[in-house]
Amino acid sequence: MSSVVRRKQPQIGVEPKPGRLSTLFKEIAASKTYYLFLAPYAILFIIFTVVPVVMAVLLSFTYFNMLQPPQWVGMHNYVRLFLEDEIFLLAVKNTLVYASITGPVSYILCFVTAWLINELKPKVRAFLTLLFYAPSISGNAYVIWQVIFSGDSYGIINGFLMYWGFIDSPVQWLFDPDLIMPIVILVVLWMSLGTGFLVFVAGLQGLDQSLYEAGAIDGVRNRWQELWYLTLPQMRPYLMFGAIITITSSFTVAGEISTLVGFPSTDYAAHTIVQHLQDYGTIRFDMGYASAIAVILFFMMVVSQRVVQKLLNKVGE
Amino acid sequence: MSSRLGIRKRRLARSTGGDVVIMLFLLIGALFMVIPMILVISNAFKPLSELFLFPPRLIVRNPTLKNFHDLMVMMAQSWVPFGRYLLNSLVIVTFGTLGNVLFGSLAAYIVSIRKFPGSRIFMSMVVFSLMFSAEVTRIPNYVTIAFLGWIDSLKAIIIPRWSAPLGLYLVSRFIDGMINRSLIEAAEIDGASDLRIYWQIVMPNIKPAWLTMIILSFQELWRTQGGHYIYSEQLKTLPYALSQITQGGVARQGVQHAVTLIMMIIPIIVFVINQSKIVDTMGHSGMAN
Numbered sequence: 001m002s003s004v005v006r007r008k009q010p011q012i013g014v015e016p017k018p019g020r021l022s023t024l025f026k027e028i029a030a031s032k033t034y035y036l037f038l039a040p041y042a043i044l045f046i047i048f049t050v051v052p053v054v055m056a057v058l059l060s061f062t063y064f065n066m067l068q069p070p071q072w073v074g075m076h077n078y079v080r081l082f083l084e085d086e087i088f089l090l091a092v093k094n095t096l097v098y099a100s101i102t103g104p105v106s107y108i109l110c111f112v113t114a115w116l117i118n119e120l121k122p123k124v125r126a127f128l129t130l131l132f133y134a135p136s137i138s139g140n141a142y143v144i145w146q147v148i149f150s151g152d153s154y155g156i157i158n159g160f161l162m163y164w165g166f167i168d169s170p171v172q173w174l175f176d177p178d179l180i181m182p183i184v185i186l187v188v189l190w191m192s193l194g195t196g197f198l199v200f201v202a203g204l205q206g207l208d209q210s211l212y213e214a215g216a217i218d219g220v221r222n223r224w225q226e227l228w229y230l231t232l233p234q235m236r237p238y239l240m241f242g243a244i245i246t247i248t249s250s251f252t253v254a255g256e257i258s259t260l261v262g263f264p265s266t267d268y269a270a271h272t273i274v275q276h277l278q279d280y281g282t283i284r285f286d287m288g289y290a291s292a293i294a295v296i297l298f299f300m301m302v303v304s305q306r307v308v309q310k311l312l313n314k315v316g317e
Numbered sequence: 318m319s320s321r322l323g324i325r326k327r328r329l330a331r332s333t334g335g336d337v338v339i340m341l342f343l344l345i346g347a348l349f350m351v352i353p354m355i356l357v358i359s360n361a362f363k364p365l366s367e368l369f370l371f372p373p374r375l376i377v378r379n380p381t382l383k384n385f386h387d388l389m390v391m392m393a394q395s396w397v398p399f400g401r402y403l404l405n406s407l408v409i410v411t412f413g414t415l416g417n418v419l420f421g422s423l424a425a426y427i428v429s430i431r432k433f434p435g436s437r438i439f440m441s442m443v444v445f446s447l448m449f450s451a452e453v454t455r456i457p458n459y460v461t462i463a464f465l466g467w468i469d470s471l472k473a474i475i476i477p478r479w480s481a482p483l484g485l486y487l488v489s490r491f492i493d494g495m496i497n498r499s500l501i502e503a504a505e506i507d508g509a510s511d512l513r514i515y516w517q518i519v520m521p522n523i524k525p526a527w528l529t530m531i532i533l534s535f536q537e538l539w540r541t542q543g544g545h546y547i548y549s550e551q552l553k554t555l556p557y558a559l560s561q562i563t564q565g566g567v568a569r570q571g572v573q574h575a576v577t578l579i580m581m582i583i584p585i586i587v588f589v590i591n592q593s594k595i596v597d598t599m600g601h602s603g604m605a606n
Contacts, residue, residue, distance in 0.1 A: 024434055031433035033511055041424035042439065044480035047461060049446050052454035059453070066456065113346060116339050126592055130585070131347050134354055137536055137588055138581035139556075144353045147360070156356070156373050163372035190353065195533060199487065202525035206495045223335065237494040241487060248447050274450060281452045294453040301448040 060291035070288065077292035088293070090268055091276040094181070095251060095297075098272060099304070101185055103250035106192030110242060113193060114200035115227065129201055136194035142256055145187045149173035149260075174261045177269035184257050184270050191256070194249070196242035203238035207231065233316035243308045251301050254278065273297050354581075361385075361578035365571050384575035391562050391572065397551050399558065406555040409474055409541055414534040416479035418527050425488035426515045430501060440489065443482045455545065462546060473546035478538065484530040491526035492519060528591050536584055556580065 028035075060077055062070035081088050117128045135141065148156045151172040158170040173179050215230045232239070254274035257263075261270050264279075273293060281290035355375065360368065362380040392399040428436045458477070467473040496519055504514050520527065542557040559580065563573040 028434050031431070034427050034431050034433045034436070037427035037511065037515075038424050038439070041420040041480055041485065044420070044476065045443070045446075045482070048458060048477040048480055049454070049482065050442065051461070052457035053446060053449050055457040056449070056453040059456075109346075113343070116343055128343065128347065129592065130589060132350055133588065134581075134585055135350055137532070137584045138354070138357075139540055139577075139584065141354065141357050141577060141581045143577060144357045144360070147356065148353065153371055154369050154373060156375070159371055159373035190350065193350075195483075195487075195529075198529055198532070199490070202529055203491070203494055206491075206525060222332075234494070237490040241490045244444060244447060244486070245483075251448075252450065274452070277450060277452055281455075287453070287456060291453045294450040298445075298449050302445070305448070 056291045057295055059288050060295050062288045064287040064291075066285050066287055073288065077289050078296075080289070081292055081296065087268055087271065088273075088276055091271045091273045094269075094271055095253075095273045095300075097181070098185065098188070098253050099247075099250040102188045102192065102253070103246050103304075106189055106250065107196065107242060107246040109189070110193055110197040110246070111200055111239075114197055114204055115231070118201065118204040125201075129198075132193045133198060136191045136197075140259070142187055142191060143259060145183075145190075146174070146260055149183055151175060175266050177265075177267045180261045180265055180270045184253070184260060187256055187260060188250075188253055192246075192249075194245070196245040199238050199241055199245075200235070203235055204231070207234050228316060236312065236315065239312050239315065240309065243312065244305060247301050247304055247308065251297065251304075273300075357574070357577055357581060360574040363571070363574070368570055368574070384571040387569075387572050388562065388575050388579075392558075395558065397553075397558075399555075401551055402553060402555045402558040405471065405552055406539065406541075408471055409554065410535055410538045413475045413478040413538045414531055416475070417481050417484050417534045418530050420479050421481070421484040421530065422488045422520065422527055423515065425485045425492060426519055427511070429489040429492040430496075430514075430519070431511075443485055446482045447486065459545060468546055469548050469552065471547070471552060474538075474541055474544065478534070481534070481537075483533060487530055487533070488523065488526045491523040495523050495526075524594070528594055532588055532591050535587055539584055 059070060061072060061074060063073050063076075064070035113132055117125050117132075120128065150156070150158065151170055151174060153159055153162055153170050155170065155173070157173065158167070161167045162170065171179075173183060211230055211234070212226065215226060220226050220229060252274045253272055257265065257270045257272060257275060263275065264271055274297070277290050277293040277297070280286045280293065352375070359375065359377045361384055362382070363377045364379060364381045364383060367374065367378060428440050462468060462473045462477075467476070500518060500522075501514055504518055509517070540556055541554055542560065543553045547553060559576045563569055563576050
């Protein structure tokens with residue numbers, strides 16, 4: 001596990017030299033204060049995150065129904081997932097569709113919107129930030145889409161379409177397998193200007209302004225060149241953060257789907273990996289199987305994170 | 318020309334055509350974002366007759382406070398006083414966020430600025446943990462919390478929150494992006510300890526980072542219903558109590574819309590206050606880079 005975080009600047013402090021155990025011990029002894037800083041967080045992190053994750057990975061090789069002690073079954077859960085569980089494969093397909101559409105689109109939207117409003121006057125900028133960020137902060141306000149796409153004639157869209165005579169009977173927006181997915185994608189995009197967006201807005205404002213003046217002298221001609229050669233390279237730390245946020249949220253779309261189109265959705269048309277995981281973890285009490293799903297999802301995200309990191313390294317070159 | 322469109326004249330000259338396209342893009346985006354929100358607000362003030370109207374209306378015609386009044390009546394009839402639910406939520410949000418920001422930023426400072434055995438592995442673990450589904454770590458966590466004797470106490474929600482990985486990662490990114498290493502070297506030459514560098518140099522300069530962290534933490538904790546750890550009614554949270562009220566079918570449709578508005582408006586208010594602080598910092602310090 002090499003570091004995910006690309007370091008631009010050289011680190012201050014001791015450089016660990018691999019090899020001798022005694023040097024390692026000396027370094028650890030010399031870093032005592034550092035471990036004190038880390039300790040409050042690290043202890044809780046190990047107890048409440050690291051240990052549970054390790055246990056979940058181990059559980060993925062067992063049959064565990066939460067009543068009897070886990071039984072070791074080796075790779076059986078993984079074999080079952082890929083060879084016997086058609087709905088899981090459907091969920092993988094759906095998740096990849098969601099992730100490959102909502103992921104890049106929302107990431108680019110987050111950055112472009114943040115970049116555009118960064119040029120505005122502070123008051124206008126603050127107002128627009130609020131406007132764009134509000135949907136993702138406002139709890140479960142997305143249930144309003146249920147009213148908008150409601151399948152009876154009181155639904156906003158059905159109501160207007162019928163009133164104006166485009167259709168003569170209500171459309172079952174949320175139950176038609178062909179329509180479910182696009183609607184869920186629309187709602188997910190509506191909520192997608194979240195943490196990543198906020199971090200981009202804050203990051204853009206903290207950029208070194210003197211670089212832009214220097215850039216103008218060096219022959220940066222228009223805003224696109226300025227973006228590519230000056231802004232993006234400076235934004236690198238935040239770009240990676242935004243990417244991780246986008247990956248984790250676009251691969252784990254679940255709650256919105258269950259609320260909007262029901263669980264499970266018609267013909268599992270909108271079923272995702274996390275919904276499948278919840279199905280086995282909280283309804284069927286097959287914790288070993290659910291853990292195996294979580295492990296696979298984890299690897300899918302790690303792979304896409306690696307790909308995105310490779311792409312981001314090319315920025316500004 | 319461009320200043321008339323609200324764009325600050327700074328840096329390079331901008332083409333007017335580009336400005337118009339940008340304004341159009343922002344306008345369409347803003348409309349898409351805001352129309353559903355208007356509907357949320359409008360619905361909370363609609364009488365039941367208007368909620369089921371054909372053709373439906375976006376904006377309420379005869380606004381009424383009846384939905385909120387009904388909500389008040391139901392709150393007053395509640396077996397546990399509503400102030401108690403609110404207090405529980407406030408305790409969770411305040412202490413959860415405080416610990417998260419303090420511990421997270423301390424750890425983020427040390428792993429971003431210093432290099433020591435284990436610092437890189439630690440950072441990778443934090444980032445990777447963001448990608449592991451919380452659903453399957455529920456059982457081990459339940460066992461741990463039961464072992465610690467925290468079941469049915471607010472501690473079960475507050476203390477694990479102190480090690481939430483997202484905030485740490487966020488602060489470490491801002492330290493990378495905003496803190497000039499020469500600033501720290503200068504402080505070291507003056508003999509400043511790590512604690513002083515953290516508190517007097519790094520934290521004031523990355524104000525946007527921890528203000529954003531506060532928002533994230535608030536947002537997450539505000540939604541907490543008590544989960545699997547809290548059974549006593551008097552320890553449940555406000556979102557839990559409000560969600561119970563709305564479980565009443567068509568008759569409570571109006572109240573449900575009022576609740577949605579309340580649940581939406583509070584994080585927005587907190588965000589606005591918080592955001593004004595971010596704008597302040599930017600204006601005054603201009604970032605000490």
